[in-house]
Amino acid sequence: MTADTDATRETDPSARRADRRAERSTRRRFLSLGGTAGVLALAGCSAERTGDGGDGGDDGSDGSADSGGSDGESDSADDDGGDETPTLTVATYSSFIDAPSVSPGEWLKDTFESRVDAELEWVTPDNELNYYIERAASGVSVDADLYVGLTTEDLVRVDDQLDDDLFAERGDVAGFDDVRDGLRFDPFDRAVPFDTGYVSLVYDGTVTEAPETFEGLLADEHGGALIAQNPGGSSTGRSFLLHTIHRFGDGGVASDGGGETVAGTDDDPDYDYLDYWADLQANDVRVLGSWEDAYTAWSNGEAPIVVSYSTDQVFAADAGEDLQQHQIRFLNDQAYATPEGMAVFADADEPELAREFMSFMLEPEVQGEIAQRNVAFPATDTATLPEEYAELAKEPDEPVTFTYDELQGSVSEWIEAWERQYAGN
């Protein structure tokens, strides 16, 4: 699977999508789990009888309800046969269920289980979605019904890497019509957005006044003032880099990877994001590793401005901190939007229950709770949120983001070009 990356990078993206769909019908899963024949409970070792090439989920387009169902029936030991309460296995990133401050996981589980006769099981593999891409690529059953926390980029990566569909079509999800325009990021209608965030600048107003434009960051008075994150390893850093590309254009970098060239909105065709970053670097910007690295350094006063989220004051108010030290700045009145979605796995055991959960996630009250507990913004325009939340969680006048088609074949090239310029040793 991974071997496909370089070979297909040359081809036109739309052709590649067509390819993927054509291949899906011809290609058979290398192997599939056709029921557990036996489990060697010996010390964490397990041996499972693999299928003889049956239809244990080789095709995702039909929602795979049938194949999944038969799977569940054949192994009665640990799964839900017959009348027992079904289990919905929801995969997500760890801070969604286990953050030191607040996280929506526990509330969602309790509320969903109180309404539906089902048990919700959270799973948080360390490498997040890549874990499921690996499973699918290795021909191992996915073992989860739903993924919560998909980004546009995740979908691009999934579709690049796998020939078979990892996710099923959205299907019938109540409340989907309430999702705000501009947040529906999946052109193939699999992912359902459930919240969004904005990457912006956070600055200490007692030390500096952050500039209002990208160009302002290049001024002498802001020399050494900004801390950002490595776009190759941190999603905040990546969003900020993408925002600069949106602003200044990519100078044709993406066309090397078969992506579309981005012109930018700065009216200067000769000045692209690499030029801007060269100027930023000359003005002593710090690009550290993770968001934690950057925020720790910023909190200790190493620099007065940091790339972070526009919800920073929610946390600050919660911790009783001086809000003057936690000011938000939207450069050019914009911020890079990072909508998060959820989608049903193609070989889910409980696809209908998963869709019920997605409908649940979009209910007005639940949307309000997710936003507050995940410290983000609702995806629907019908969410119920306390008024003071909007005072602390700031939204930009103009959210910007790249679409699936714009990111496909481009994002790796953009990051690599940036790395090569920034870290030239």
Added chain:
Amino acid sequence: MSDRRARSLRDRIEGRLLTALALLTSVVLVVAFYYPVGTVLIEAVVVDGVATLGVFVELVRDPFYFGELARLFAGESPLAVARALLGPERRLGIVGFTAYQAALSTLASVALGLPAAYLLARFEFPGRRTLRSLTIVPFVLPSIMVAVGFVATFGTNGTLNSLLSALGLPPVDLLFSLQAIVIAHAFYNAPLVARVTTAAWESVDARAVETARSLGAGPVRAFVDVVAPQVYPAVLTGAALTFVFTFGTFPIVLALGGFELATVEVFVYRLVRDLNYAEAAALAIVELVISLGVLLAYLRYEANHTVSARGARPLPRKSLLPSAATARELLPRAGLAAYVVVAATLFLAPIASMILASVTGGDGALTLEHYRFLLDRQRTGAAFQVRPWPAIRNSLAFASAATLIALPMGVVVAVLTTRRYRGRTLVDAAAMAPLAVSGIIVGLGLLRGLVFGVEIAGWRIAASGAVAIVVAHAVAGYPFVVRTVAPGLEGLDRSLIESARALGASRARVIRDVELPLVWPGVVAGAAFAFAISVGEFTATVVLATGTDAYTMPVAIERFIGRRLGPATAMGVVLLVVTGLSFVVIDRLGGESRGL
């Protein structure tokens, strides 16, 4: 009669024991290391099902990675490349820079580790044994904790600058520079140099020194001729290991340096994250070749420069108080005093800052709220959340089990690699490889090789959970046992072993009763390192713990990282205390020396 038969049976079993252990070790290595890692590395040379060297060729010809050397690989004349390398505009490339910072870090670690070894091995003072036990505590700290400690200590508004300004001195701008990275690497690795060197120094036979002195050698001459040759290999061990670790360094570089100073592993991480496995595997192989090259060069040196030793009656320790007001008594002690000030700044201050951060609230006032968080999470945390006590319990259980597996593995490999035979270099390389492979690649390999498993005749064999974690930790830790035990074994006087054999002792018996007691400080140091590696391990643990409750303290720390680092630092202090106590216990269990 029956007595003799029983004895001959026991001899036969003992005779086979070594072979059996060696076989078992090989099996463990293949299952938990070679096969998993192989599933990833092969992607560098098999693309789209076709064997190719294209990825490599492109990589080594890329000046971004190889700087001026790339031109050599691209076919330019060596002379032109040499001239470019000497020129002011030379480019090291990412690989070259990574080696450069690793070399600097190694020098710093040796410079900071040796005085500590001198102090611990040659002087007697209250708390010496505890201090020796605690030296490797920094080794287990997660990088985010070290970053917190360093920013709070060496940052613009850090403790060091407050101190300097109170003394009327100008502030220093240490952070986000190569210096900061080198110091952080020394923070991690100087303790390693100190610990292995101390172990070797404590094994120096006092009789040899006494003989030299009685033959008229002065103290300096006796040191240079007798002590130094026996301590030297251990220093090199520490240096080689430090180079390998800092060559594969990752999060700390970006946390305290910045992306300008990115190392090879930063790119391996990004490429794996983007699922670009061919290039990631190729880069990881480059890392592996360089790291193994350094290790093998050192092993070759070690093999050719051993000094025979007959036993381990340690040298008598000196008092910290000078016995007379002579320069020879005062000078070393004055030097040590200066060293203690430097060491306190570099090692204790960041740890103190970490502890301070764990009791500081958002408003800057002292508070116990972060520890209350730990208690709350333990009491009320949901079943699917990470709780402190299981993390502590698992860490201790895994580390103890991993140490017990790593010890026999390490001793067997040490015995095998200190014999002389053809192909020994190969065995050495194979045994040391777990130290040299990128941690990110090992994690991915374990996911594929163990968690997903292999299909054999219609059965999918997989392994995850506690036992898999213990085995993976043992594989990661056993090279330390090899490296702390082997130099001593190599130096043992062969006649001791030969006479024991001639008297009818089996090979296993000789190892147990003669050889190991003679190199005992090395065995204990190896055990401490194996334990430390397990306690500090993160990647393999999270990969193999997927879907189970087998999480450990570093995993809990990572989970507790929020917008404020209070809860995570509180957990970090718990890790510090728990591992500190464990090291003391290990050293006490090991005893001061089982020497003759």
